Amino acid sequence: MARAKMxxxxxxxxxxLVSLATSPPPGKWLYEVKLDGWRMLARCDQVVRLFTRNGFDWTKRMPRLAKELATLKVDSAWIDGEVIVLNEEGLPVFQPLQSAFNxxxxxxxxxxxxxxxxxNGADxxxxxxxxxxxxxxxxIENASLEHVRFSETLDVDPRHLLxxxxxxxxxxxxxxxxxxPYRSERNGDWIKIKIHHRQEFVVVGYTRAAAGIGSLLIGLHNDAGELTYAGRVKSGFDSRTLTELRPRLRALERPVTALKDSPRFTKGVDVAWLEPVLVCEVRYAEITPKGNVRHAVFQGMRDDKPAAGISLESSTPEQPPEPRKxxxxxxxxxxxxDPSTGLTKRQLADYYARVGDWMLPLLHDRPVSLVRAPDGIEGEQFFQRNTTGLAIPDIETMHRPSGKPAMLINTSKALMSAVQMSAIEIHAWNATTTDLSRPDRFILDLDPDPALPWLHMIEATHLVCVVLQELGLVSFLKTSGGKGIHIVVPLTPKDDWTAVKTFSQAIVKHIAKLIPERFSAVSGPKNRVGRIFIDYLRNSSGATTVAAYSVRARPGLAVSMxxxxxxLSMLQGAHVFTIQNVFRRLDSLIEDPWAVLPNTAQTITAQMRKKLGIR
Structure with missing residues (x-):
């Protein structure tokens, strides 16, 4: 049996995430009542924080619940649950929940x-x-709580329960x-079986009436991501809901529809189109072959769900997206x-085709080098810095004042051409073609003695990040796909290569001087025995580091993530993400860990240099 990790x-x-099912499946399942509310996760650690399904902090909107949860007899905890409103009969009701937050x-x-x-420290x-x-x-039972309860398992035949x-x-x-186990993804281990057809829809418009709102016009995203019309919702509104909706809808009016195809309305219907950002939940009898709801009844607004992710729920198992053509x-x-896993060139190509949306923005206009392995990772590998001797179709070249032309991978077609020419790894410069003489980042590569336990790498990374933070620099992390961690520090291009390399070297020397038993500022296997070498040498002109989302040409085909x-503290190693499991992570991410990296504006200041003893 699995054990909790400290x-x-x-x-x-x-x-x-929960998958839709039409009937109870075979096998052993635990059943609970589906609570008609909003998903909420509670983090208890010195203070209580309440997070929505999409990671928004709503603690200030529910101060009483936060105060009650703070009385739990725990040092630290994460609880998954649902916030609801109960009516006089003690049954969940949805519409009053929206009004409570409004x-x-x-x-x-x-x-x-x-x-x-x-x-209490156990995952x-x-x-x-x-x-x-x-x-x-x-x-929960061992605490005195008025508004926090446990959702009981109902040990009865699920058909009788329904x-x-x-x-x-x-x-x-x-x-x-x-x-x-608990997995932050939709993997079929959690299912919901609904009595009525209920579904979230995007609010794309409304019809005007004497009372202000006659009906809501709703839509869904199709498989191509286009917004399609799904009909009108005319009933289910109470006076309070209509009063609350009017100003929200008016503020979002736009002159034309956001729908792929505009529906036709009978003469005299006054339609107002909206920016497609609001989500509502609707109960309905059926969806017609044309995609319109019948007998739709408004249930409430869903401010906890983003409009961009709303499409028709299906009870069929989810299939991975087709790789981009x-x-x-x-x-x-x-x-x-890779003989160790049996992975093929086709599977590698499928990975790069699918990960392009994440990878290509980070490679844009950044010179690259390739690690090519025509006979697989156990054969001879070639490190290719330019197209001299082997031109690769669709890869752009950029002539430099000195040195051979640089390669650029700016398109999915170029990325796949590299794979076709047996490239496995992609390495990138620390500068872009905007100004190749001034780096827009520096990287500290933590390279450990292979004999060191992974815990030392975690501690070392935290220590280096603390030093950077004390200098006033924001940093970002990625796994190397091997044994180490890469710490990426974005810069507004200002200093030349020599200045940036000197600064990064000074950081490394400073850390190695502070904790010489843990860190080395000198490369070579002999100098890192029992220690971690912080490699700053990648911050030279023409040097490269393996790119984010690049595969590594090593057994297992790990990914630099x-x-x-x-x-970091939850990872079991720097090679845990591979082309076989990486999309379970990417598909479940609420937010990209590097989302703000491109817009992080910071430079190396005179005060920072002074702290490190650089004149």
Whole structure:
């Protein structure tokens, strides 16, 4: 059986997502009532923070709940649950929940906890769901809480349970596969079975009426990401909801529709189109072959869900997206390039085709070098810095005042051409073609003695980041895909290569002087025995570092992956992300860990140099 891992309390945890099912599946499942509310995760660590499904901090909107959760007898914890409103009969009701947040009157909200992800330094996510839930039940029952409750498992035939739920007028049930761990993705271990057809829709417009709003016009995203019309919602609104909606809708009016195709309305219907940013939940009888809802009834607004992710829910298993068509023919796709896993050239090409949306913006106009392995990773490998001797179709070249022309990979077609020519790794400069003489970042590559435990790498990375922070520099992390961590410090291009390299070397010498038993500022295997060499040599003109999202030409085909600082302590190594599992991570991310890196404006100042003893 899996054991809990000891670690610091994570700063962020993305929720496990629920798949739609039409009936109870075979096997052993744990069933709960589907609560008609908003998903909310509670982080308890000195202070309580309440996070929405998409990672927004709503603690200030629910001060009473936060205050109650702070009385739990824990040092640290993460709880997954649902915030709801109960009516006089004690049943969940959805519309008043929106009104509670709009008015700021949230003291009556109830928080039902249904999973415990972390407790007192122990990461519980690998434990079976039954164990996690039992620990949560004991935690809540041993505290005096008025508005925090445990969502009980209902040990009855799910078909009988559904019938009782239907009679009570509730939404449905949630099933969790017995023995399953907690994963921040939609993997089929959690399912929902609804009594009625209910679905979130994007609000794309409304019809005007004497009362202000006659109906809402709704839409869904199709498989191509286009917004398509899904019909009108005319019923289910109370006077309070209409009053709250009017100013919100008017503020979002636009002259033309955001829909792919504009629907036709009967003469006299006054339509106002909206920016497609609001989401509402609707109950309906069916969706017609043309994609329109029938007998739609408004249930409430969903401010906890982003409009960009709203499409028709399906009970069929999710399939991975088709790789982007690149118009590049991959020859010998069946050739095994990694005998340890049996992974082929075709699978490598599929990875790069799919990861392009993440990788290409970071490579744009940045000179690259390639590690090519025509006979696979166990054969001879070539480090190619330019196209001299082997031109690669679709890869741009840039002539430099000195040296041979640089290669640029700015398009998916160029990326796939590199793969076709047996490239596995992609390495990038620390400058772009805007000004190749002035770097826009420097990188510190933490290269450990292979005999050191991974915990030393975690501690070393934290120490280096603290030094950078004390200097006043923001840093970003990525795994190397091998044994180390890369610390990336973005810069506004100002200093030349010599100045930046000198500064990065001074940081390394400073750290090695502070803790000589842990760090080395000198390269070479003999100098890092029992220590970690902080490699600053990559900050020279023409030097490169493996690019973010690049595959490594090593057994397992690991990927160099951007990570949050807070994630580091949870990783088991720098090679844990591979082309076989990386999209489970990327598809579950609420936010890109490097989202703000391109817009981070900072320079090396005279005060920073003075602190490091640079004249």
């Amino acid at each position: 670690s610091p309390c994570p700063a962020k945890i993305a929720p496990q 008015t700021g009157k949230t003291d009556h909200l109830i928080y039902f906890g249904f999973d415990l992800l972390f407790l 519980l996510r690998d434990l079976p769901v039954e164990i996690r839930r039992e620990q949560l039940r004991e935690l 019938e009782n739920i239907r009679r009570l007028g509730m939404e449905g049930i949630v099933g969790k596969r017995a023995g399953s 690149t118009q590049i023919r991959i020859t010998h796709g069946e050739r095994v390039i 951007p990570i949050w600082h807070e994630e």
